[in-house]
Amino acid sequence: MQDYFLTPEFESRSICAENFTGEKGRAGMATEGTGAFAARELGQGWKVSPSIRIAAGTTFTLADVKGEGEIVHIWMTDTAKRNRRLILRIYWDGCEYPSVEVPACDFFACANYQDPSLLNSAMVAVNPKRAFNCYWRMPFSRGFCITMENLDSEDVTLYYQIDYRLCKIPENACRFGAQFRRTNPLPYKETYTILDTLKGRGLYVGTYLYWGVNNNGWWGEGEIKFYLDGDGEFPTICGTGTEDYFCGGWDFDIDHHYVPFSSLYTGMWVAPTDDIYRSQRRFSMYRWHIQDPIAFREDIRVTIQALGWRSDKRYLPLQDDISSVAYFYTEAPADVRGTLPDANGLEIC
Numbered sequence: 001m002q003d004y005f006l007t008p009e010f011e012s013r014s015i016c017a018e019n020f021t022g023e024k025g026r027a028g029m030a031t032e033g034t035g036a037f038a039a040r041e042l043g044q045g046w047k048v049s050p051s052i053r054i055a056a057g058t059t060f061t062l063a064d065v066k067g068e069g070e071i072v073h074i075w076m077t078d079t080a081k082r083n084r085r086l087i088l089r090i091y092w093d094g095c096e097y098p099s100v101e102v103p104a105c106d107f108f109a110c111a112n113y114q115d116p117s118l119l120n121s122a123m124v125a126v127n128p129k130r131a132f133n134c135y136w137r138m139p140f141s142r143g144f145c146i147t148m149e150n151l152d153s154e155d156v157t158l159y160y161q162i163d164y165r166l167c168k169i170p171e172n173a174c175r176f177g178a179q180f181r182r183t184n185p186l187p188y189k190e191t192y193t194i195l196d197t198l199k200g201r202g203l204y205v206g207t208y209l210y211w212g213v214n215n216n217g218w219w220g221e222g223e224i225k226f227y228l229d230g231d232g233e234f235p236t237i238c239g240t241g242t243e244d245y246f247c248g249g250w251d252f253d254i255d256h257h258y259v260p261f262s263s264l265y266t267g268m269w270v271a272p273t274d275d276i277y278r279s280q281r282r283f284s285m286y287r288w289h290i291q292d293p294i295a296f297r298e299d300i301r302v303t304i305q306a307l308g309w310r311s312d313k314r315y316l317p318l319q320d321d322i323s324s325v326a327y328f329y330t331e332a333p334a335d336v337r338g339t340l341p342d343a344n345g346l347e348i349c
Contacts, residue, residue, distance in 0.1 A: 011024075011166040012165060013065075014161060014163045015162040016159075017033060017049045017159070018049050020063075022063070029044065032049070033049025034050060034052070035049060036048050036049075051157050052157070053155050053157050054156050056155055056156075059148065059150070062147060062160060063145065063146040064145045064146075067142075068167065070139040071162060072163050073134065073161075073162075074133070075160065077130050077132065077160075078158045079157040079158075080152060081154065083103075083347075084103040084347065085103075085346075086150060087101065087151060088102055088146070089101050090138070093333060095333045095335075098336060098337065099335070101336050102179070103346060107134070108126060108133070109267075110132070111348065120263070121264055121267060121286065123135050123288045136176055136327070141173075174202050174330055175330055176328075179195060179336040181194065182321075182324075185214060185319040186306050186321075189317045194207060194324045197227075197300070198300050200299070200331055202300075202331060203289075203293040203296075203328060204293065204295075205288065205289045205294075206288045206289055206328075207224075207325070208285070208286045208327075209323070209324050210324070212280065212322070214318065215308055217309055220242030222304055222305030222306050224305075225302070229296055230299065231301075246267075246287050248266075252268055258283075265288045266285075271283070302326060306318035
């Protein structure tokens with residue numbers, strides 16, 4: 001808990017479709033919007049603009065704020081009929097490049113949001129029905145800009161709220177970043193890259209993996225590895241198994257059944273599937289390094305192996321469909337462009 005009972009040294013602000021700028025005393029003034037027809041007998045101030053419509057193939061600026069402070073909460077829900085068609089981007093301090101560039105559903109650790117499981121964690125929550133919440137603290141010194149791109153062929157209605165504070169931030173406050181990757185399928189005997197070499201100084205604070213298995217049997221023997229500050233062939237930090245990194249054990253298996261869980265800093269759920277096609281199961285896993293952030297001074301690279309079992313108790317390098325989001329803070333805003341696939345490369349089949 002933060003010191004919420006102390007005399008505040010910040011000003012609270014919020015941006016949504018009822019106040020696009022977050023200005024003081026300017027919310028709820030709309031006379032046009034997606035709720036105008038429903039409010040036609042009530043008039044101004046009666047939920048006239050609760051949401052926006054993002055036309056197919058366009059980008060909408062959700063927020064463009066000047067000043068100093070920090071984002072403390074983001075909530076949104078949408079009407080998209082297909083996964084990974086909305087791309088969330090966040091820009092810090094006037095930068096032309098984004099430090100966050102992630103499909104919105106993956107950013108909230110819920111890649112397959114057509115059939116989402118509830119997620120109850122400290123940093124991200126997915127609540128009924130398809131309500132996405134983020135509590136990562138995001139400082140800025142000269143402002144921020146948040147956009148949403150609609151890659152779909154249909155218009156999408158988006159409800160959203162961005163809560164932030166205007167305040168002084170520490171001089172050593174880092175900037176939040178998140179990068180998406182996908183490899184489908186992973187080439188034989190190759191490791192999956194969660195985060196390629198990220199230069200600078202900062203903290204690695206979270207991992208989200210959405211893992212599509214292309215073989216029967218257990219798939220999570222692979223180790224996660226953190227290469228820090230010039231590490232070469234071998235890393236400084238090496239885990240002991242995929243389920244171990246996500247704070248589970250023994251294949252997430254009780255009585256020959258995967259057991260989903262969602263807790264403050266880690267969780268896993270299994271996408272429903274017909275048992276006939278067991279090899280095509282998909283697993284959604286998150287791990288927040290809030291109590292144990294991983295510090296780097298020069299650079300960081302993060303990889304994970306994809307390993308199952310074959311005959312004679314031998315490891316089987318897997319060729320699975322793996323996608324990820326890496327969450328981190330860096331001294332200067334990071335440029336995360338270059339890893340986002342096109343719409344076809346994002347599609348979950």
